[in-house]
Amino acid sequence: AAAEFGIPPENRFTVWDWVGGRFSLWSAAGLPIALAIGRHGFDELLAGARMVDDHFREMPFRDNIPVILALLGVWNTNFHGMASHAILPYDRRLRLLTSYLQQLETESNGKSVRRDGTTVGTHTAPVVWGGEETNGQHAFHQLLHQGTRAFSADFIAVARAGHHLKVHHDWLLANCLAQSKAMREGRRAEGSLGSHRSVPGNHPTTTLMLDELSPRSLGALMALYEHKVFCLGAIWQINAFDQWGVELGKELAGPIYDELAGGDDRGVQHDASTAALLTQLRRAR
Numbered sequence: 001a002a003a004e005f006g007i008p009p010e011n012r013f014t015v016w017d018w019v020g021g022r023f024s025l026w027s028a029a030g031l032p033i034a035l036a037i038g039r040h041g042f043d044e045l046l047a048g049a050r051m052v053d054d055h056f057r058e059m060p061f062r063d064n065i066p067v068i069l070a071l072l073g074v075w076n077t078n079f080h081g082m083a084s085h086a087i088l089p090y091d092r093r094l095r096l097l098t099s100y101l102q103q104l105e106t107e108s109n110g111k112s113v114r115r116d117g118t119t120v121g122t123h124t125a126p127v128v129w130g131g132e133e134t135n136g137q138h139a140f141h142q143l144l145h146q147g148t149r150a151f152s153a154d155f156i157a158v159a160r161a162g163h164h165l166k167v168h169h170d171w172l173l174a175n176c177l178a179q180s181k182a183m184r185e186g187r188r189a190e191g192s193l194g195s196h197r198s199v200p201g202n203h204p205t206t207t208l209m210l211d212e213l214s215p216r217s218l219g220a221l222m223a224l225y226e227h228k229v230f231c232l233g234a235i236w237q238i239n240a241f242d243q244w245g246v247e248l249g250k251e252l253a254g255p256i257y258d259e260l261a262g263g264d265d266r267g268v269q270h271d272a273s274t275a276a277l278l279t280q281l282r283r284a285r
Contacts, residue, residue, distance in 0.1 A: 041215045048219025070231030076152040086153040087130040090176040095132035102128040108240040155207040
């Protein structure tokens with residue numbers, strides 16, 4: 001495509017065809033990052049990832065952080081039946097991290113078939129969700145503390161603020177530690193409203209604390225989760241690097257789009273629900 005567009009070879013940024021989109025930011029696909037933060041910042045991002053790569057390759061399993069995170073995931077998912085994992089970053093600069101990790105974990109390991117084609121005999125990736133804190137405390141933490149669903153959670157915090165709003169940042173950190181403590185320990189309340197005020201606790205949480213938020217530390221954090229995802233895929237014997245489940249919907253969307261755009265719908269067979277929805281759309285338009 002670049003050649004057809006007239007871009008000379010020396011001005012093309014190539015990406016290997018075996019690099020999936022969710023693992024591609026370290027390649028030439030990360031060019032927008034370099035343009036946004038500069039070459040030095042991008043090199044620092046890569047350096048942070050390389051640091052975790054080396055850690056993952058060299059450290060024994062008992063001291064290997066991605067391996068430990070993966071084993072915790074297996075323990076929570078397969079031995080305690082937890083179908084939900086919350087990502088809770090306590091820094092506004094990490095407000096998009098949950099969405100990134102949601103795709104990384106669920107698109108990679110949301111599979112039911114092993115690499116050899118046989119059915120996986122256990123549950124695989126949990127639903128990964130969450131959001132920027134402390135916004136989540138006023139949205140879904142009620143469910144976490146007193147709901148009926150089992151879950152695990154990762155708290156992510158940054159020790160040094162990186163800005164002049166120290167009081168604000170200290171309150172963020174205080175809330176982070178308080179929420180993780182409440183999820184672990186809970187509280188038993190007495191009195192007439194004791195059952196309503198009691199918080200069961202005993203929810204497994206992991207807290208990841210960055211000294212500061214920089215390109216290097218962010219690269220390390222993202223690589224940490226990438227290696228965790230790889231380990232989980234290896235344990236469950238699934239291919240973490242494909243995503244065949246997303247293809248069917250894209251294939252079905254083509255003929256539906258043609259119908260919505262006024263094309264010929266003769267010969268297209270739909271189930272009753274889709275046919276009724278298309279009829280309603282046509283009437284509304």
